[in-house]
Amino acid sequence: MPAQHSQHDRSRFDRPEDPFKALGNETRLEILRALYERGQETGAVHEETLPYAELREAVGIEDKGNFNYHLRQLDGAFLESVDEADGGRSGYRLTFAGFEIAKVIDIDAWRSHDVCGPTKLPIGSDADDSPLTAVYEDSVVTVSHDGDPLYAHAVRPAGAADREMELEELLSVASTLWRHTVERILEGICPYCHATVERSLEVGDGPDRYWQYTFGGTCTECGPLGGSHVGVAVLSHPAVVSLFWEHGIDLADWQVWNVPFVTDDAVTVVDDEPTRLRIDVECNVDRLAVFVDDSVRVVDTERLE
Incomplete structure (x- = not known):
């Protein structure tokens, strides 16, 4: 690290x-x-x-x-x-x-704007199949479950106005920006100040946790940067991208909250000391096991029969 x-x-x-x-x-x-x-x-x-x-x-x-x-x-x-x-x-x-x-x-970054949403997304949550909701407010697109934010990213008011405040388009923009932000964190680069980021794997459950298997990043300058489900850490791995590409699917076209392996059901604890997780990625009949270490790095992949 x-x-x-x-x-x-x-x-x-x-x-x-x-x-x-x-x-x-x-x-x-x-x-x-x-x-x-x-x-x-x-x-x-x-x-x-x-x-x-x-x-x-x-x-x-x-x-x-x-x-x-x-x-x-x-x-x-x-x-x-x-x-x-x-x-x-x-x-x-x-x-x-x-x-x-x-x-x-x-770009009038502080420009005020009307609230867009909330609206229900056509996908259920991991926990109880209740719908996720999305809203654009105070220049931030937020996807939540029962009021708890799962994904959030700023979209400048100028960009929102350019897209005529259409929430579906803003969701697509926010998803792309969010991916890029997380990729920087996973590469050890702060998306805000470009200082060093330390990544850590977090495993636990409780009433205040939507996911059990998550990761976080901490910048040496800015402090805690937040994080997400550990499945997000393998989104851009070549083996994962190739698996879907073989079936004519470009993962970059999927909004992050729609990705099927960003769920606790896809995660298995392989080792406890240090923590090592296996994430099962499936596309049609093909399966891929992706192994992640405690620094949130992909250390191995294995095609499963």
């Missing part, structure tokens, strides 16, 4: 006490917008340099002293000054952090 970084290691990058203090001004946000929009026009958002005079004109500030003050508040963190000696023309361009902020502003 990935080694934990020490607190000293994690602090090797300087962090401002209040990184958003510099953004608490409309003029500074307009500066970021102007650089971002010019980059969008030229197709080079990260590289586009805008000369001082053009940038001031785009923002609409006549007072040079006032404009220079706001530039200084952003310089170094959200934009950088470029000299002709660096190659190209002198001026200002967005840093990576500046691009990220400008992008969020551009």
Whole structure:
């Protein structure tokens, strides 16, 4: 498993006490917008340099002293000054952090929207065949059982509006995004900050657990990232993908809550110390056993007769 970084290691990058203090001004946000929009026009958002005079004109500030003050508040963190000696023309361009902020502003990430759903899904739960329900609320698509969330992923309001708030389409988008997020976690990469993630297998039951066999991920920077049923950990394994492909089925077309082996009935405990699980994957008459260790890695597969 990935080694934990020490607190000293994690602090090797300087962090401002209040990184958003510099953004608490409309003029500074307009500066970021102007650089971002010019980059969008030229197709080079990260590289586009805008000369001082053009940038001031785009923002609409006549007072040079006032404009220079706001530039200084952003310089170094959200934009950088470029000299002709660096190659190209002198001026200002967005840093990576500046691009990220400008992008969020551009897509109206905080845009409010109506609630979409809830609606029942045409699939029963593992526990009692009661229907799963889906809803899009507060920019998150959530699939639940009896009010307990099983799957959840953000879908930007701009993306939801582009799909005319059709919940069926939003479910498809959320499923794809959720798969990608989980794949990063399983590869040991935090989907948010890209720091190291430690994975752990969790076996247990109780009234607060929908599944008995689950995994979780913990980022060295962000902390707990959540997890899912252990069956999800084998979704993209080549042996599993091939099994379904042989029958003309592309697993990528299935929404994760519809995958038949993401269920406790498909899981068997092979070893206790350390924990090793077998997940039985079936497609028509063909069966595949997939073995997962306590770090949520596939360690072996076996075709079953």
